[in-house]
Each structure stands twice: as structure tokens, then as C-alpha cells.
Amino acid sequence: MSAAPRYHVLSVLVENRAGVLARVANLFARRGYNIYSLAVAPTDDENFSRITVVVDVESAPLEQVVKQLNKLINVIKISELDPRDSVERELMMLTVKAPPGTRSEILELAGLFDASVIDVGVAELTMSLDDTPQRLDDLEALLRPHGIVDLQRTGRVALPRLDHAAH
Amino acid sequence: MTTTNGGAALIKALELEGVDTIFGLPGGAILPVYDPILDSPIRHVLVRHEQGAGHMAEGYALSTGRPGVAMVTSGPAATNIVTPLCNAYMDSTPLVVITGQVGTPAIGTDAFQECDTVGITRSVTKHNELVTRAADIPMVIRQAFHIATTGRPGPVLVDIPKDIVDPNNPAAHFEWYWPTDDEVSASLPGYKPTIKGHPRKIKDAAEMTLEATRPVIYAGGGILKARAAEALREFAELTDIPVVTTLMARGAFPDDHELCLGMPGMHGNYTAVTAMQRADLLIALGSRFDDRITGRLDGFAPDAKIIHVDIDPAELGKVRRPDVPIVGDCRQVIEELNKVIHKHLDGGREFPDRSEWRSQISGWQETHPLTFEQSAPGELLKPQYVLEQLRERAPEDCIVASGVGQHQMWTSQFWHFTHPYTWVNSGGLGTMGFSVPAAIGAKAGRPDRMVWAVDGDGCFQMTAQELVTASTERIPIKVAILNNAYLGMVRQWQEMFYEERYSEVYLSPDLPDYVKWAEAMGCVAMRVESPEEVGPAIDKANQINDRPVVIEFRTDSAEKVYPMVPSGKTNDDIVVDPTQPDPVGRNSGATR
Numbered sequence: 001m002s003a004a005p006r007y008h009v010l011s012v013l014v015e016n017r018a019g020v021l022a023r024v025a026n027l028f029a030r031r032g033y034n035i036y037s038l039a040v041a042p043t044d045d046e047n048f049s050r051i052t053v054v055v056d057v058e059s060a061p062l063e064q065v066v067k068q069l070n071k072l073i074n075v076i077k078i079s080e081l082d083p084r085d086s087v088e089r090e091l092m093m094l095t096v097k098a099p100p101g102t103r104s105e106i107l108e109l110a111g112l113f114d115a116s117v118i119d120v121g122v123a124e125l126t127m128s129l130d131d132t133p134q135r136l137d138d139l140e141a142l143l144r145p146h147g148i149v150d151l152q153r154t155g156r157v158a159l160p161r162l163d164h165a166a167h
Numbered sequence: 168m169t170t171t172n173g174g175a176a177l178i179k180a181l182e183l184e185g186v187d188t189i190f191g192l193p194g195g196a197i198l199p200v201y202d203p204i205l206d207s208p209i210r211h212v213l214v215r216h217e218q219g220a221g222h223m224a225e226g227y228a229l230s231t232g233r234p235g236v237a238m239v240t241s242g243p244a245a246t247n248i249v250t251p252l253c254n255a256y257m258d259s260t261p262l263v264v265i266t267g268q269v270g271t272p273a274i275g276t277d278a279f280q281e282c283d284t285v286g287i288t289r290s291v292t293k294h295n296e297l298v299t300r301a302a303d304i305p306m307v308i309r310q311a312f313h314i315a316t317t318g319r320p321g322p323v324l325v326d327i328p329k330d331i332v333d334p335n336n337p338a339a340h341f342e343w344y345w346p347t348d349d350e351v352s353a354s355l356p357g358y359k360p361t362i363k364g365h366p367r368k369i370k371d372a373a374e375m376t377l378e379a380t381r382p383v384i385y386a387g388g389g390i391l392k393a394r395a396a397e398a399l400r401e402f403a404e405l406t407d408i409p410v411v412t413t414l415m416a417r418g419a420f421p422d423d424h425e426l427c428l429g430m431p432g433m434h435g436n437y438t439a440v441t442a443m444q445r446a447d448l449l450i451a452l453g454s455r456f457d458d459r460i461t462g463r464l465d466g467f468a469p470d471a472k473i474i475h476v477d478i479d480p481a482e483l484g485k486v487r488r489p490d491v492p493i494v495g496d497c498r499q500v501i502e503e504l505n506k507v508i509h510k511h512l513d514g515g516r517e518f519p520d521r522s523e524w525r526s527q528i529s530g531w532q533e534t535h536p537l538t539f540e541q542s543a544p545g546e547l548l549k550p551q552y553v554l555e556q557l558r559e560r561a562p563e564d565c566i567v568a569s570g571v572g573q574h575q576m577w578t579s580q581f582w583h584f585t586h587p588y589t590w591v592n593s594g595g596l597g598t599m600g601f602s603v604p605a606a607i608g609a610k611a612g613r614p615d616r617m618v619w620a621v622d623g624d625g626c627f628q629m630t631a632q633e634l635v636t637a638s639t640e641r642i643p644i645k646v647a648i649l650n651n652a653y654l655g656m657v658r659q660w661q662e663m664f665y666e667e668r669y670s671e672v673y674l675s676p677d678l679p680d681y682v683k684w685a686e687a688m689g690c691v692a693m694r695v696e697s698p699e700e701v702g703p704a705i706d707k708a709n710q711i712n713d714r715p716v717v718i719e720f721r722t723d724s725a726e727k728v729y730p731m732v733p734s735g736k737t738n739d740d741i742v743v744d745p746t747q748p749d750p751v752g753r754n755s756g757a758t759r
């Protein structure tokens with residue numbers, strides 16, 4: 001991925017109730033904003049969910065996206081997470097061809113990335129990796145020549161980076 | 168504590184919200200709610216088509232400022248009311264629409280008359296909600312009215328499954344309660360409209376207003392929603408700044424005021440359009456830089472700084488980046504602005520010399536007033552003449568509703584608006600068929616006022632059946648059909664931009680026979696073909712108060728709406744009436 005991010009990461013706190021995700025998704029579709037990835041789950045307080053959504057900035061000015069989202073009655077708070085000021089994680093599971101000839105090479109790669117092998121077949125391996133989206137991209141690129149059979153990513157989740165200096 | 172059931176609770180909740188009129192039509196899924204209506208003081212107006220119910224509720228809201236309420240059954244009834252919802256959403260009209268739904272166990276099974284009402288209406292409502300428990304009804308209804316009427320108003324839909332309002336269902340019974348304001352706010356943690364404008368921004372706006380030499384106030388529908396007409400007038404008079412009122416704001420500032428320049432936009436007054444183009448400051452109050460106002464955006468008001476006041480933050484910067492954005496309720500912000508400017512003036516501050524601007528404006532007003540040529544004897548009527556006569560013979564505070572097309576633009580242009588809440592029209596969505604039901608709703612809400620609907624022959628054929636509703640319910644509206652035998656506005660575009668190739672716009676002057684049709688619907692009906700009949704027919708209609716009246720005016724189909732900014736062009740390319748000097752120096756515009 002290039003240095004200047006072409007995406008924005010929004011962390012959207014919403015009421016945890018039926019139809020809220022549909023409202024958010026509907027708004028993006030209706031206003032022509034492209035969603036790059038989306039992850040949603042309840043927060044520590046069950047009344048609320050957090051949607052982490054990666055928006056393609058080419059498709060819409062961020063300010064409008066945020067303001068339109070804010071108009072949804074069930075949306076409580078939106079923060080933009082600048083990749084430089086936040087910690088991000090994403091989970092990827094992938095199945096790669098791993099016949100006896102290349103299996104050890106693949107396992108070595110997995111080890112270098114701290115990926116875990118979670119299923120082993122006759123000629124394939126399934127591994128999982130949770131790390132930054134960039135690291136996921138890297139592993140994917142390195143495994144691609146071996147033949148990726150299946151791949152599933154969760155979309156990123158993120159939280160603001162904490163203050164490191166003592167006050 | 169009293170126990171109640173969902174259906175009774177729903178009607179009681181509407182009563183407590185102050186609802187006096189519901190426009191609707193029953194059916195299977197909403198049946199249990201229609202039973203308690205028999206015992207309620209609320210008036211139910213039985214419509215002939217659910218689209219009519221929605222537009223009536225809009226007409227009611229636009230003329231009274233109170234939310235309009237419509238109630239219909241599930242499935243096809245819910246889909247029939249989608250157009251009014253979208254119309255109200257575009258024009259920020261407060262509505263509460265209640266739809267019946269199949270019982271909760273049947274939801275998702277493709278049951279008879281089931282449709283995903285909440286899904287279908289999601290993008291045309293400010294908010295919508297499927298209620299799944301009877302006990303939630305009082306709270307959801309309170310939320311619906313709160314959301315519909317506060318912030319930027321809009322339509323809210325509440326979808327009610329049959330089982331939770333069925334008194335025979337034990338699960339539909341619960342202990343009655345009525346949530347307090349605080350409980351309602353607490354139940355909506357994500358909804359807090361900003362009302363008060365930021366004081367520093369208001370100071371900045373005052374400063375900019377005090378410095379401008381070519382300022383224009385660009386007043387939009389938000390003025391009416393915020394009940395800010397008085398504050399606007401004070402602001403304009405205090406600052407001596409001319410005002411344009413958009414299609415949505417007609418009546419928000421009196422047309423006979425010396426500072427009023429009339430309507431801007433695609434079919435706006437030449438002076439209103441041109442003053443905005445040449446302004447060095449546009450003070451946008453509750454307006455949204457709609458494409459029908461701006462024309463081609465990159466050529467719109469090139470020298471103008473922008474102060475933009477709106478209660479919806481998403482409007483600020485959506486189209487044109489403001490120099491001073493102010494989020495807040497128009498009335499509050501304008502009142503604050505007036506205070507700050509007063510203080511400056513009291514302190515000896517003066518406005519710059521704006522005499523050149525004033526004389527420029529009066530020059531435009533002189534060379535390019537709204538105009539038309541009276542028809543020669545034996546020719547069909549000029550629609551503008553009909554409108555002049557209608558206006559002249561109606562009381563000052565008469566409410567006028569219109570459909571969509573040429574007749575709408577002529578009504579907006581030639582009706583002199585002197586009171587707020589007297590103009591009922593479909594602006595953002597441009598919904599043909601709006602006027603008859605909207606006029607009925609307006610009359611139901613303001614029985615003390617005379618209500619005229621000015622309709623096109625095309626529009627009339629879309630919703631005319633609601634005149635049956637008006638006759639049965641004794642809602643005596645008056646309808647002027649400007650029968651030009653065409654889908655006139657489309658014809659005008661085909662004439663001007665498609666080389667007079669008329670494709671599917673001819674309707675016929677006498678099929679249907681409007682007089683017979685209106686009479687069949689219980690109305691008094693007249694047909695007028697010559698100028699000398701116009702006045703007497705209108706006077707006769709104005710004296711009838713016990714039933715609806717329809718006058719069919721046979722008008723000239725060749726008449727076009729001027730001025731016109733062709734779509735895709737900038738406002739500088741405005742085409743004026745062919746009898747007036749062409750500001751751009753084209754030898755001749757389109758022909759009459």
C-alpha cells in the first residue's frame with residue numbers, strides 16, 4: 001500500500017439494536033460512498049456496538065460521510081482514526097496449496113509472521129494471522145505464488161493510540 | 168395503574184401528542200387500531216388512495232407547522248405511501264406515518280400483504296422503527312413525534328405488527344405509561360440537534376454583513392420550519408439587505424416588501440437570479456444550494472462570500488463551502504445576529520455605501536419584471552392571467568397549493584405571497600399529483616382559511632380521486648386546473664432543447680371531460696375559456712363553502728415559463744422573456 005492512505009478509518013459507536021448495521025450500510029450505498037471493509041461487534045457495554053469502517057476517500061469527502069452518518073438517529077459517536085494515531089488489527093485466515101515439496105517453505109514463512117497453522121490437509125494448509133493490515137498484505141503476497149485456495153479477512157478494527165509520555 | 172393494549176395505547180398516544188386529524192385507509196393488518204378510532208376525538212379522514220393520505224398529511228403540516236399524521240395498512244398500502252414519505256423527506260416536512268404490519272410470528276415468511284416496510288422506507292425517512300412489543304408503543308410514538316419535529320424536521324415511520332395491537336392477544340396488554348421528555352431524550356442517545364449558533368461564528372457573520380457592499384439574503388425553507396419569518400424581516404430591515412425567497416420559502420418574506428426580490432433559481436425572477444450572481448455576500452438562511460438554485464455550480468455567484476446557517480450540519484459545505492458556517496436553529500441564530508448587529512450600529516458603526524448596488528438592482532427590476540402578453544380575443548387563456556386573477560380575488564391569507572410543472576412555476580411567480588405558511592408545494596421531489604391531496608390536508612388543518620389548488624391537467628389526473636374524499640368529508644377546497652392539454656413543462660423542454668420534437672407529451676384538452684368528472688366527484692365544476700369569464704368564475708368559486716369547486720381553465724399550450732436557466736448552464740446564461748432585452752446579447756432567445 002502506498003504512503004498516502006487512500007482510505008479513512010472511521011470508528012462508529014452505534015446503539016446495539018436491530019437494523020442499525022443496515023442503516024449504516026444503506027447510507028453508504030445511497031450516497032455513493034464505497035466501503036473498503038467493515039467490522040462490527042458489541043462493545044463492553046452490550047447496549048452499544050462499534051463499527052469500524054474503512055472508507056474509500058476517492059468516493060466521497062470524509063466530512064460529508066461523517067456528517068451524514070451523524071444524522072442517523074442510532075449513531076452515537078464517530079471518530080476518525082488516523083492510521084498514524086491508532087493501533088490497528090485485522091484477522092486473516094487463508095488456505096494455501098502446500099504439497100510435500102513446498103510445505104516446509106510455507107511453514108517457515110508462517111513462522112516468520114507468527115501465523116498459526118489451524119488446519120492441515122493432504123496437500124493444503126490453513127493458517128490464521130492477526131496483525132496489522134499491512135502485515136496481512138505482506139504474508140498474502142508471499143504466499144500467493146504457492147497458490148492461495150481460500151482467503152478470508154475480517155476487515156480492520158482499531159482503537160486510538162494511547163498517550164506514551166508521562167504527565 | 169391502568170392496563171391497556173397496543174391498539175388502544177397507540178390511539179391514546181396520538182391523542183396525547185395533540186393529534187387532531189389522521190389521514191388514512193384501513194386494511195387487514197391495521198384493523199385492530201381502527202377499532203379504538205371510533206371512540207377517539209381524533210378526526211379520521213378516509214382517503215381514496217394512500218398516496219393521498221401522505222400528501223394530505225404534508226399539506227396539513229405545511230399549513231399548520233404541526234406534524235401531519237397518516238395511517239395505512241401493510242404491504243401495498245405501505246408501498247403506496249412511499250412517494251409522500253420521499254416528498255416529505257426532501258422538503259423536511261414533519262410527518263408521522265403509521266403502517267400496519269403482519270403479526271410478528273409471520274414477519275419474514277412472505278405472508279399475505281407482508282413487505283419489508285422499514286427496509287423500503289429507510290432511505291426516505293428521517294427515521295423508522297418496527298415495533299415488536301406492545302409495551303414499546305408509547306415510547307416509540309413519543310420518539311417519532313420528537314424526531315419528526317425537532318432538528319431538521321422530516322418524516323418518521325412506525326411499523327406496527329398486527330399481533331401487538333390485537334386486544335385478544337394477552338401479550339398485547341401492558342401497564343400504560345407516558346414517558347417524560349427526559350426519558351425520551353435519554354432513549355435517543357445519538358440524537359441531539361444543535362439549536363444555538365456558535366457565538367463567535369455569529370460575530371464573524373455580523374462582521375461580514377457589516378462590510379459587504381453587494382449583499383443578498385438567500386432565504387430557504389428552513390426559515391419556515393424554524394418559524395423565523397419575523398426574525399428574518401427584522402434582519403433584512405435592520406441591515407437593509409434585499410431578500411430572495413426560494414421555492415420552499417415563498418411567503419417567508421412578503422413579496423410586497425421593498426426588499427423582496429422574489430424567487431431565485433431555474434425559473435426565478437431575473438433580478439433574484441442576477442443579484443445572487445453579482446453578490447459579494449450571500450447570507451444563506453435555511454437554504455441548501457440546490458442545483459435548481461445554483462445552476463452550473465462552477466459559475467454560481469463567483470464573487471460571493473458565504474454565510475450559511477442551517478440546523479443540519481451536513482448541509483454546510485455539502486455544495487458550496489461557506490466562509491462562515493453556523494449550525495443552529497434559524498430563528499435563534501438570526502435573533503442573535505440581529506442583537507450583535509444592533510450593538511454595532513448603536514456603537515456608531517455604519518454600513519458601507521450600497522447605493523450603487525441598490526440602483527443596479529432596481530435597474531434589473533425595471534428592465535426585467537415578470538411579464539406576459541394578454542391573449543388576443545378568440546385565443547386560449549394565458550395561464551399567468553388566470554393566476555393574477557386568482558390572486559387578486561382571493562383573501563390575502565389564502566393558502567395556495569400546486570402540482571408540479573409549468574403551472575407550479577407560474578403560481579410561485581405570479582401569486583403574491585404575503586404570509587408565511589400559505590404556500591404548499593412539492594419542491595425537492597417535484598411530485599406530480601401533490602396539489603389536490605395537499606390542499607385537502609391544508610384545508611383540514613386550517614378550516615378558517617380559503618385554500619386553492621392550482622393544478623396541471625397532467626397532475627390532476629394522478630390524484631383527482633381525492634376530491635371524493637373532500638366531498639364526503641366536507642373539506643371545501645377549490646381547484647384551478649390550468650388545462651393546456653399537455654405535460655407542459657416537458658413539452659417546454661422538448662420545444663427548447665429537442666428541436667420541437669414532441670414525444671409523448673400530448674394529453675388532449677377534453678378527454679377526460681374535467682367538468683363531468685369533477686361533478687361526478689361531488690364538486691361544483693366550471694369551464695372557462697375566455698378572459699372575461701375568468702374573474703366571475705373565480706368569484707363564484709370563492710363564494711362556495713359547502714363543497715369543493717373545480718374550475719377548468721383552457722390555457723394556451725404554447726406558453727412557456729420565463730425566465731429559464733437551461734439545465735447545465737450557469738445562471739449568467741438565463742433566458743428571459745423574448746419581449747425583454749437579452750442580457751447575454753443573444754439576438755433572439757427561444758420563441759414564444
Ligand SMILES: Cc1ncc(C[n+]2csc(CCOP(=O)(O)OP(=O)(O)O)c2C)c(N)n1
Pocket residue numbers: 570571572573574575597598599622623624625626627649651653654655656657
Ligand atoms: C410523478 C411524476 N412523474 C413525472 C414527472 C415529470 N414531469 C415534471 S412536470 C411534468 C408535466 C406536468 O404536466 P401538467 O400537470 O399538465 O403541468 P404543466 O406543466 O402542463 O403545467 C412531468 C411529466 C414528475 N415531476 N412527477
Ligand SMILES: [Mg+2]
Pocket residue numbers: 623624625649650651652653654655
Ligand atoms: Mg398541462
